[in-house]
Amino acid sequence: MDEGQPVKYGYMVINEGKIEGIYEEEVKEEAGEVIDAKGKLIIPGFVNTHGHTGSTLLRGAGDDLPLNTWLKEVMWPMEQRFTKETTKAATSLAIGEMLKSGTTTFLDMYHLHMDQTAELILESGMNGVLCRGMIGLCSKEEQAEKLKESVELYKTWHNSGDGKIKVMLAPHAPYTCPPDFMEMIIEKAHEHGIALHTHLSETRKEVEEHIGTYGKHPAEHLSELGFFEGHALIAHGVHLSDVELSLLARKGTYISHNPKSNLKLGSGVADVKKMKEKNIRVCLGTDSSASNNTLDMFEEMRFASLIHKGVNEDPTAVSARDILFMAAQNGGKALQYEKKGRLKKGYDADFSIVEPGGMHTLPDPEERIVSHLVYAHKGSDVTDVFANGKQLVKNKELLTMDEEKIRFNAREALAKLRR
Ligand SMILES: CSC[C@H]1O[C@@H](n2cnc3c(O)ncnc32)[C@H](O)[C@@H]1O
Ligand SMILES: [Zn+2]
Numbered sequence: 001m002d003e004g005q006p007v008k009y010g011y012m013v014i015n016e017g018k019i020e021g022i023y024e025e026e027v028k029e030e031a032g033e034v035i036d037a038k039g040k041l042i043i044p045g046f047v048n049t050h051g052h053t054g055s056t057l058l059r060g061a062g063d064d065l066p067l068n069t070w071l072k073e074v075m076w077p078m079e080q081r082f083t084k085e086t087t088k089a090a091t092s093l094a095i096g097e098m099l100k101s102g103t104t105t106f107l108d109m110y111h112l113h114m115d116q117t118a119e120l121i122l123e124s125g126m127n128g129v130l131c132r133g134m135i136g137l138c139s140k141e142e143q144a145e146k147l148k149e150s151v152e153l154y155k156t157w158h159n160s161g162d163g164k165i166k167v168m169l170a171p172h173a174p175y176t177c178p179p180d181f182m183e184m185i186i187e188k189a190h191e192h193g194i195a196l197h198t199h200l201s202e203t204r205k206e207v208e209e210h211i212g213t214y215g216k217h218p219a220e221h222l223s224e225l226g227f228f229e230g231h232a233l234i235a236h237g238v239h240l241s242d243v244e245l246s247l248l249a250r251k252g253t254y255i256s257h258n259p260k261s262n263l264k265l266g267s268g269v270a271d272v273k274k275m276k277e278k279n280i281r282v283c284l285g286t287d288s289s290a291s292n293n294t295l296d297m298f299e300e301m302r303f304a305s306l307i308h309k310g311v312n313e314d315p316t317a318v319s320a321r322d323i324l325f326m327a328a329q330n331g332g333k334a335l336q337y338e339k340k341g342r343l344k345k346g347y348d349a350d351f352s353i354v355e356p357g358g359m360h361t362l363p364d365p366e367e368r369i370v371s372h373l374v375y376a377h378k379g380s381d382v383t384d385v386f387a388n389g390k391q392l393v394k395n396k397e398l399l400t401m402d403e404e405k406i407r408f409n410a411r412e413a414l415a416k417l418r419r
Helices: 053-058 067-079 082-098 116-123 138-158 179-192 204-214 218-226 242-251 257-264 272-277 297-311 320-327 327-334 364-373 405-418
Strands: 013-015 016-025 041-044 046-048 103-110 125-134 165-171 196-200 232-237 254-257 283-284 350-354 382-387 390-394
Touching: 041 272, 041 364, 046 125, 046 283, 046 297, 046 327, 053 067, 053 082, 053 405, 067 179, 067 204, 067 232, 082 103, 082 116, 082 382, 082 390, 082 405, 103 116, 103 364, 103 382, 116 125, 116 138, 116 165, 125 138, 138 165, 165 179, 179 196, 179 218, 196 257, 204 218, 218 242, 242 272, 254 272, 257 297, 272 283, 283 320, 283 327, 297 320, 297 364, 320 327, 320 364
Parallel strands: 046 103, 103 125, 125 165, 165 196, 196 232, 232 254, 254 283
Antiparallel strands: 013 016, 041 350, 350 382, 382 390
C-alpha cells in the first residue's frame, strides 16, 4: 500500500525474501508454499524508528513524572543495576511484542550489551538498527571509550545478516553530550559514513536550558557542529522553532515522531502539521515501553492521527494515508533500508496479515480499509508476520521465539532486580 495508491485485491509472489510481483490474476506457476489470506488485509511491516528495548522491564515504573525527573530518579538508577540477563529478557520481550503487532524493523538506542541485541535480532528474523546510546556526562576517557565501542559496533554489525542489521552513532541528547563530545561523534560519523541519531528538543525545559547555556537553539547548535550534514534521524522534535524546522527540511533530516511518549511524559505535541507543510520527513516511533507503555504501532498511528487534528482544530491536519506512510515507507528510508515499507515489486517481503473481521472494524467496505487500519485496528488483529520472506508469526504465535520463555524470563529478571 503506497501513498495515494488504492487498496488492491490480488496475489503477491515472494521469492528469495523479495516481493517478486503483485498480480490481479491468480498466478499459475508452481509455488513452494501458498498462504491463503483470502478476506484478510496484507500490509507492509511497520518500521518503529525510535525505542529502547533494554528498558522494557521498566514498563509501568515511574509513571506520571516529567522527563528530567523520570530519567534521573527512576530510569538511570534502575538501569545501573541491569545485567546482561536483564537486558536479554527486556529486549526479547520487546521484540516479541513488536513482532506480534506487525513491526518488522526497529531502531534500538541503548547503552548495554548491544552485541547481544544484534544476536537476538538475528535469531528473531527481524530487522534492526543498533545505536549504542552515548551519555557524555563522564570523564573524557569514558567518552572516548563509549565512542570507540560505538564504532566497533558499526564495524562488526553494520549490514550484517544479509543487510538485516544496521548501525548508527547515537549521542543520547545535547543535554547529556557537551558540544566537544558531540563534535567528536559527528567527526567519527563523517569519517566512516555512519548515520547519526539523537534525542532532540523533546522538552521545553531542555531547550530553554540549552539557550541559557549556549545562547542558541539545540538544532541550530547541532547544525553548526555538522550533525545534519550526513544521514540524520532525530527523535521527538517537540520544541523546534520555525527556523529549526526549515533547517531540518533543507537538510533532509528525518524526525521520529513519538506521540504517545511525548504525551505520557507531558513533553508536549510536535508540530507535525507544520512539518508536513515544510516537507520534513516524518516517521513514527514508540520510544520505550517505560514511557509509552506499549510497542504497538497501531496505537502510535492512532495517537499520531488524532492529536494533530485536535491540537490544530483541523481534521485535515494529518490523514490516515499520511500516517501509514510515516509508519512504514518513511520509516524504512529513515533507517536507511532501501527496499522496506512498501508492498511493491523488488521490495523486501516484510509484511503482516491483519484479520479484518472484528466488530471494531465493521462494516468494512473497500474504501474504508485505510481508515480502519489507522483509526480502528489494533496490534492484536495481526495474525501473521513475515520479514525478508520468512514467516515469523503464524496464527498469532511466534515461530522464531519461545513466548512462554520470554514471559517467564521477563518476570524473573524483574524479580531478581527487586531482591
Ligand atoms: C543511553 S541511550 C538509552 C537511555 O535513554 C533513556 N531514554 C529513554 N527514553 C528517553 C527519552 O524519551 N528521552 C531521553 N532519554 C530517554 C533510557 O532510559 C536510557 O537511559
Ligand atoms: Zn527515546
